[in-house]
Amino acid sequence: MIALLIRDLRLAVRAGGGFGLGLAFFLIVVVLVPFGVGPEREILTRIAPGILWVAALLAALLSLDRIFALDHEDGSLALLATSPLPLEGAALMKALAHWLTTGLPLTLAAPALGFLLHLAPEAYGYLFLSLALGTPALSMIGTFGAALTVGIKRGGLLMSLLVLPLYVPTLIFGAEAVRRGAEGLATAVPLTMLAGITAGAFALLPFASAAALRVNLR
Amino acid sequence: MIALLIRDLRLAVRAGGGFGLGLAFFLIVVVLVPFGVGPEREILTRIAPGILWVAALLAALLSLDRIFALDHEDGSLALLATSPLPLEGAALMKALAHWLTTGLPLTLAAPALGFLLHLAPEAYGYLFLSLALGTPALSMIGTFGAALTVGIKRGGLLMSLLVLPLYVPTLIFGAEAVRRGAEGLATAVPLTMLAGITAGAFALLPFASAAALRVNLR
Amino acid sequence: MSIWEYANPKKFMATTTPVIPWVSWASFGLILVGLGWGLFLTPAAENFEHSVKILFVHVPSVLMAINAWFMMLVTSLIWLVRRHHVSALAARAAAPIGAVMTLIGLATGAIWGQPTWGTWWAWEPRLTSFLILFLFYLGYIALWSAIEDQDTAADLTSVLCIVGSVFAVLSRYAAIFWGQGLHQSATFSADKETNIDPSFWWPAVLSMGGFVLFFIALVLIRTNALIRLRRAMALEARANRGAS
Amino acid sequence: MGYAQTMTRLTVTDLSCARGGIPVLDRVSFAVDAGQALVLRGPNGIGKTTLLRTLAGLQPALAGTVDLPEEEAAYASHADGIKATLTVEENLAFWAQLYGSAVPESVYDAFDLTTLRLRAAGTLSAGQKRRLGLARLGVIGRKVLFLDEPTVSLDTRSVGLFADYLRDTHLAAGGIAVIATHIDLGLDAPVLDLTPFKASATMAGASDEAFL
Amino acid sequence: MGYAQTMTRLTVTDLSCARGGIPVLDRVSFAVDAGQALVLRGPNGIGKTTLLRTLAGLQPALAGTVDLPEEEAAYASHADGIKATLTVEENLAFWAQLYGSAVPESVYDAFDLTTLRLRAAGTLSAGQKRRLGLARLGVIGRKVLFLDEPTVSLDTRSVGLFADYLRDTHLAAGGIAVIATHIDLGLDAPVLDLTPFKASATMAGASDEAFL
Numbered sequence A, B: 001m002i003a004l005l006i007r008d009l010r011l012a013v014r015a016g017g018g019f020g021l022g023l024a025f026f027l028i029v030v031v032l033v034p035f036g037v038g039p040e041r042e043i044l045t046r047i048a049p050g051i052l053w054v055a056a057l058l059a060a061l062l063s064l065d066r067i068f069a070l071d072h073e074d075g076s077l078a079l080l081a082t083s084p085l086p087l088e089g090a091a092l093m094k095a096l097a098h099w100l101t102t103g104l105p106l107t108l109a110a111p112a113l114g115f116l117l118h119l120a121p122e123a124y125g126y127l128f129l130s131l132a133l134g135t136p137a138l139s140m141i142g143t144f145g146a147a148l149t150v151g152i153k154r155g156g157l158l159m160s161l162l163v164l165p166l167y168v169p170t171l172i173f174g175a176e177a178v179r180r181g182a183e184g185l186a187t188a189v190p191l192t193m194l195a196g197i198t199a200g201a202f203a204l205l206p207f208a209s210a211a212a213l214r215v216n217l218r
Numbered sequence C: 001m002s003i004w005e006y007a008n009p010k011k012f013m014a015t016t017t018p019v020i021p022w023v024s025w026a027s028f029g030l031i032l033v034g035l036g037w038g039l040f041l042t043p044a045a046e047n048f049e050h051s052v053k054i055l056f057v058h059v060p061s062v063l064m065a066i067n068a069w070f071m072m073l074v075t076s077l078i079w080l081v082r083r084h085h086v087s088a089l090a091a092r093a094a095a096p097i098g099a100v101m102t103l104i105g106l107a108t109g110a111i112w113g114q115p116t117w118g119t120w121w122a123w124e125p126r127l128t129s130f131l132i133l134f135l136f137y138l139g140y141i142a143l144w145s146a147i148e149d150q151d152t153a154a155d156l157t158s159v160l161c162i163v164g165s166v167f168a169v170l171s172r173y174a175a176i177f178w179g180q181g182l183h184q185s186a187t188f189s190a191d192k193e194t195n196i197d198p199s200f201w202w203p204a205v206l207s208m209g210g211f212v213l214f215f216i217a218l219v220l221i222r223t224n225a226l227i228r229l230r231r232a233m234a235l236e237a238r239a240n241r242g243a244s
Numbered sequence D, E: 001m002g003y004a005q006t007m008t009r010l011t012v013t014d015l016s017c018a019r020g021g022i023p024v025l026d027r028v029s030f031a032v033d034a035g036q037a038l039v040l041r042g043p044n045g046i047g048k049t050t051l052l053r054t055l056a057g058l059q060p061a062l063a064g065t066v067d068l069p070e071e072e073a074a075y076a077s078h079a080d081g082i083k084a085t086l087t088v089e090e091n092l093a094f095w096a097q098l099y100g101s102a103v104p105e106s107v108y109d110a111f112d113l114t115t116l117r118l119r120a121a122g123t124l125s126a127g128q129k130r131r132l133g134l135a136r137l138g139v140i141g142r143k144v145l146f147l148d149e150p151t152v153s154l155d156t157r158s159v160g161l162f163a164d165y166l167r168d169t170h171l172a173a174g175g176i177a178v179i180a181t182h183i184d185l186g187l188d189a190p191v192l193d194l195t196p197f198k199a200s201a202t203m204a205g206a207s208d209e210a211f212l
């Protein structure tokens, strides 16, 4: 299992592997929003938690199509399916690799970008915490979406359509935690919910993903 | 030339072709933003023009990777390059097909979504007009980005990075036109600029795209 | 004789085809009576004026939208476990109907909201969770239409439906939490159904029953249509195979 | 080298298989003993790929049984599962790790990859890539190989190398191979022509049968 | 059928070409007259693909000249440019339209596609797909064909069909074909072995030469 994780990480850092691109996309979206909504400080402070979470979510989303599609195209997926590694394990490792290459960098970089959007000072800790708790769920849910659409050539957009509604609870609790944090309110509920979603996703979705992969390989 | 356009449109409406998905993505992003920033009406009205334009831009962006990548993978692109159709013409047709399947539906649907974000009533006309003038530029610029990254497997994210900065002027003028429209100010300048960008993009970028394609095919 | 016999497409078509007109007419009748009674024979509630009468469309469509998804969940499970084609096709048939019901619910709600709250749309938890349900319908339909092989599509959409159900419920609670948050929209009060006049009760029930039958009729018609489509595809494939 | 000591035998009994929901092959039966290979032949579209995928467990059979030792099958098709940005060594090392084995030095020689070891796989020519794909089989240590047109793009010498590997290393150690190919591999193996097993147009088992 | 009347001849003089910035072939020269084919041979990795891509104009030559009538070359490689969701007919019609020609009914026979005309190309077997890819050549009406391993995955009968098409239709009408292949096509054509033209390790022309 660890072999797959290492290979995926290695592929990610090689030329064309896309490591760091999710981060750059995050940055650009965050920068684009002021161009769209105008530069007023109060407005930006107000919408910062939401924009940061939506941007993080989109950045995670955009790198999903690499999870299985490349392996499917070059035949690795069929070979993996006939290997001793159960597909459930493969799905789990893929999600983990995705989080390490996308979710983790996003989490680490988000506070810096909060700065650009004049995020309230009290909120930084909650931004970091909510992303740390929530982004693994984004990766795992995304892996499931990728498994569903792996048979469709360039199914990236379809996958987005399937995955984004699944992202809604994570987004709501995540952004809410930051907003409440910014205003000094209690954040225990949304943070607990985030952790719960992540735990539940990792417990159940590998099985759903493996089932979808099997159907697609048939 | 028309043969290529027809084929691309036909592929788009076949199973897995992705027609309509850009629209659905647009809808979802617009819906997600309130989850992030909260439900207050005034805030939403305030940021609606910007969010609508950013979402349209992302929807256009996400469908870009289909423009050349599929043709490159299955070898069509090399065959097109050795066909009587000049690559400039191919790039132009690809941009046109992209606009017809993405930009046009977005433009038509945007007013309905403005509704969800409580867009100011005066702004609807300008939203429609600015998208009608601006989305062709998005398609053409995106085609150029797709041509640059066609050699990279699953280069979607990299392409986003290249293309988004190029989208900035279009975004600024587009969102500005809507915001001014919402506040009853003069919109002639941003609208003219949008039209200018579109005209310029269609006049020049097919050549740049063809050059990039030739390099990538080498 | 087991109920699963009706899982045979031909048997299913033979059994349901004669039933469809009855169900259809019954649903029209109920809806007509329910709406007629509701629209013309009930007093306008004091604080809502006549706009309240859209309730007779709004509430049934909203309920059917939820029930359609629930039916898809059940039929998806049946397909995964027992692999009855009719079950998968029924799920597929119900999806667009459910989506349209969701849209009708949203639209009538909006029309209702305009005179009541003075706005067409508010980001209120119930409305919001319905919008999310609509997104789930969209994704489900998109996945069906993106996959050419019908059995593969049935399998994958079934998995999506099951996982999606969990997340749809989760979304609803998330939306409630979100809407109840510190920024509750002041224009909206949640206790809208508290003062429904008892005279509204019967027409509402009739119209609800009508919508249920209407939904059943539509699902049957669409399922039969999909069965015929599959049959045409099967015959064509057979003809091609005979030729080669 | 030699594979684990349990007696190995691949027995296929009355196997019917379908592709795209349509029956393709009807009641194929054969058996291959340890140390033997079987060559599948038949015109394009007869169902060689379908049969091999069914044997490898990638798709369910319509009817019939496949009897082979658990966890011993490996499948290889045109798509080699090669990662363009990894080097030849890294590609092989990954598969070895996944199967819990090590990369034997001898595979580089056996598949003429010695000079290419440090090259990124994406810069190999078609035939070199193919050799790398085949070398994977020498790395994962599986006893029963299902090979779909393994020699596509290979020059005569490489075909010879591959046949040598099969004969002298894989089969000699008690392995089994079922190979679909249109060319002559130079292996001394029985040939099974699939043409007689072509499913009739009216054969039962199509996924859309219930609709007819 | 017959191609336009201008006298056709493909002349290659002292052509050197590179792949991935590294010289691969050094000073290849040959000429092919109208109605003739040339078969390229050589071990895997010698540079057949590179040479064909250079001839087709997909990549620039390091040195030397390629002399052939303008707008008459067509290139075909493993990647057939087939769209999975279009039917066989639609695939061919597209290329015909692009080249401003019509799809001659005879290609369906020539490539044994008659029964597959209405099938979505994605559901074809490997060899059937290949036949469709080759049929494209019969549709676009180009005089000079550069073919890279055209018979991969084809069964013996299909290889024969293709050789017949080349001989009796394409070459008979005054066409030219340069074919890289590892198997015997059964064409009566001169063979050019590329082994002697292998570029030496020190040959000038590498893209990173300036840094040495």
Ligand code: HEM
Residues within 6 Å of the ligand: C058, C059, C062, C105, C106, C107, C108, C109, C110, C111, C112, C113, C114, C116, C117, C119, C120, C121, C122, C126, C127, C130, C192, C193
């Ligand atoms: C923008 C306007 C509106 C929209 C989009 C809308 C949407 C919805 C939705 C989605 C539901 C189902 C939620 C659930 O079952 O819990 C619902 C139920 C209901 N709505 Fe509305 N609504 C709107 C306005 C109104 C107004 C103004 C009223 C009353 C004056 C109203 C009364 C009801 C009632 C009575 C129910 C059914 C009771 C229930 O199931 O909770 N709605 N509406």
Ligand SMILES: Nc1ncnc2c1ncn2[C@@H]1O[C@H](COP(=O)(O)OP(=O)(O)OP(=O)(O)O)[C@@H](O)[C@H]1O
Residues within 6 Å of the ligand: D019, D020, D021, D022, D024, D042, D043, D044, D045, D046, D047, D048, D049, D050, D051, E122, E123, E124, E125, E126, E127, E128, E153
């Ligand atoms: N998705 C599909 N739907 C319908 N028919 C299909 C589908 N995929 C393959 N087929 C058909 O199934 C048959 C068997 O295909 P298969 O790929 O197994 O043949 P093969 O013997 O491997 O041929 P080749 O030598 O060309 O590789 C072919 O006739 C093919 O056209």
Ligand SMILES: Nc1ncnc2c1ncn2[C@@H]1O[C@H](COP(=O)(O)OP(=O)(O)OP(=O)(O)O)[C@@H](O)[C@H]1O
Residues within 6 Å of the ligand: D122, D123, D124, D125, D126, D127, D128, D153, D155, E019, E020, E021, E022, E024, E042, E043, E044, E045, E046, E047, E048, E049, E050, E051
């Ligand atoms: N990007 C690259 N960088 C460096 N070397 C490369 C690159 N691509 C190909 N090569 C090398 O160039 C040489 C020529 O490759 P080419 O594909 O032309 O060979 P070929 O004769 O077609 O072989 P085959 O019969 O295997 O298809 C090979 O030795 C190959 O390893």
Ligand SMILES: [Mg+2]
Residues within 6 Å of the ligand: D048, D049, D050, D148, E125, E126, E127
């Ligand atoms: Mg095959």
Ligand SMILES: [Mg+2]
Residues within 6 Å of the ligand: D125, D126, D127, E048, E049, E050, E148
């Ligand atoms: Mg080659």
